[in-house]
Amino acid sequence: MHSVKTMLSTHFSLKFKAFSSSSSSVLNHHHHPQWSGLQNWREGPINHNRFWGPTGPHPPPPLDVELDDGPIGSGxxxxxxxxxxxxTSDPLTKSKLSHMAYSRxxxxxxxxGVSQPPPRPARPLKPPLVSPKEIPAPKNSGLPLNVYMLHNLAHVELNAIDLAWDTIVRFSPYIELLGEGFFADFAHVADDESRHFAWCSQRLGELGFSYGDMPGHNLLWRECEKSSDNVAARLAAIPLVQEARGLDAGPRLVQKLVGCGDCRTxxxxxxxxxxEVAHVAVGVYWFVSLCKKMGRAPGSTFKDLLKEYNVELKGPFNYSARDEAGIPREWYDPSSKNNDDKKEQLSEVYERLACIISMEKENSSLNSTPD
Structure with a gap:
C-alpha cells in the first residue's frame, strides 16, 4: 500500500511539474471574476431538504430512516x-450515504484523510450502460417524453455524485498541494448532487417509473477516467466542461417540460x-488557484488541457449562466477570444500613442525657450 501511494505521489508530482513547466505562459494577475454567491454557499448550513414537497424542497418524511450505522458511521x-x-452500487443508497458522509x-x-478509489464506481444492474449512440431516441424509448428527459437527468446526477467523490478520494494524497478547502468544496458538491438525484428519483416514482427503466451512457465516467492522473485536467474536464454543459442545457430542458405540461418536474x-452554478464556480475557483501555483495563464492552460486530454467543447452556450459562474467567455468561445485579442492590441496601441504624445509634449516644452 505504501509503495503504491509513493508511486502515485511521484507520478502525480512529475506530471504536475512537467505540465507547469511545459509552457512559457505567465499568469495574468488581474482579478479574476468569481460567482458572487460562492462564500455564502460555502458557509451555508447543511441542506437536509432531500424531499420535493408540494411547493418545493423539504426534509424527508420521518418514515425515510437515515442509515446511521455501517461503514459511513465508522468512517x-x-x-x-x-x-x-x-x-455502493444501489443508487438511492449511494445518494443517502453521500449525504451522511458529508454531514458527518x-x-x-x-x-x-487518505484513501484509494475503486477503478470505477459500483453500479446497479439496471440501467445497462451503452455508448451515447446506442441511447434510444425519445420515441423509441417506450417512455413518455417528460419521463425520458427526467431519467437522463437522474443518470447525470448519479454520475455527478461519483465524479465529486472520486475527485476527493483520488487526489486525497495531495492535500498539502491542494489545501483542505478544495476537498471541502467537492464534498459540498457531492452532497448537492446526491440531493438532486433524490429529487429526480422521487419524481420518477410519482410518474410511475424508476431509475433504470432505460439504458444510460457512460460518457461522464469516461471523461472522468481520462483525467485521473492530473487534477488540473480533472477540473477542466468535469466542472468547466461537463457541469457547464448543465448550465447550457438547463433552461432548454425546463422549457421542454413546461411544453409537456409537467410543471412539477x-x-x-x-x-x-x-x-449547478455553484459547482461550475467551484471548478473555476480551484482551476485558477492551481494555475497560479503552476505560474500558468488559466485561459491558455484550459485550452491546452482540453487538447491534450481530447475533451470536446460543444455549444450552444448559456452565456449569462456561465458569466455568473465566472467562466470567461474567451476560454470556451473562439469568437470572444478574437474580440478580446483585438481589444488588448488596440489598448496597447492607444497606450503607446499616449506615451509618445506625452513624450513629444515633454520634448517640445524642454526645447521651447522664451525669445
Whole structure:
C-alpha cells in the first residue's frame, strides 16, 4: 500500500511539474471574476431538504430512516467515507450515504484523510450502460417524453455524485498541494448532487417509473477516467466542461417540460440548474488557484488541457449562466477570444500613442525657450 501511494505521489508530482513547466505562459494577475454567491454557499448550513414537497424542497418524511450505522458511521475521514460511497452500487443508497458522509464530516470535524478509489464506481444492474449512440431516441424509448428527459437527468446526477467523490478520494494524497478547502468544496458538491438525484428519483416514482427503466451512457465516467492522473485536467474536464454543459442545457430542458405540461418536474429541473452554478464556480475557483501555483495563464492552460486530454467543447452556450459562474467567455468561445485579442492590441496601441504624445509634449516644452 505504501509503495503504491509513493508511486502515485511521484507520478502525480512529475506530471504536475512537467505540465507547469511545459509552457512559457505567465499568469495574468488581474482579478479574476468569481460567482458572487460562492462564500455564502460555502458557509451555508447543511441542506437536509432531500424531499420535493408540494411547493418545493423539504426534509424527508420521518418514515425515510437515515442509515446511521455501517461503514459511513465508522468512517474515520472524508476520503474513507468517499470510497464507501463509490463502492455502493444501489443508487438511492449511494445518494443517502453521500449525504451522511458529508454531514458527518462537517458535524464531527473529521480529517480529510487518505484513501484509494475503486477503478470505477459500483453500479446497479439496471440501467445497462451503452455508448451515447446506442441511447434510444425519445420515441423509441417506450417512455413518455417528460419521463425520458427526467431519467437522463437522474443518470447525470448519479454520475455527478461519483465524479465529486472520486475527485476527493483520488487526489486525497495531495492535500498539502491542494489545501483542505478544495476537498471541502467537492464534498459540498457531492452532497448537492446526491440531493438532486433524490429529487429526480422521487419524481420518477410519482410518474410511475424508476431509475433504470432505460439504458444510460457512460460518457461522464469516461471523461472522468481520462483525467485521473492530473487534477488540473480533472477540473477542466468535469466542472468547466461537463457541469457547464448543465448550465447550457438547463433552461432548454425546463422549457421542454413546461411544453409537456409537467410543471412539477420543470420546477425541480429549474432548481437543479440554479444550484449547478455553484459547482461550475467551484471548478473555476480551484482551476485558477492551481494555475497560479503552476505560474500558468488559466485561459491558455484550459485550452491546452482540453487538447491534450481530447475533451470536446460543444455549444450552444448559456452565456449569462456561465458569466455568473465566472467562466470567461474567451476560454470556451473562439469568437470572444478574437474580440478580446483585438481589444488588448488596440489598448496597447492607444497606450503607446499616449506615451509618445506625452513624450513629444515633454520634448517640445524642454526645447521651447522664451525669445
Amino acid at each position: 474515520c475521514s472524508l476520503a474513507e467515507m468517499g470510497a464507501v460511497v463509490l463502492n 464530516w462537517r458535524q464531527q470535524n473529521l480529517p480529510i 420543470s420546477n425541480i429541473v429549474a432548481r437543479i440548474a440554479d444550484e
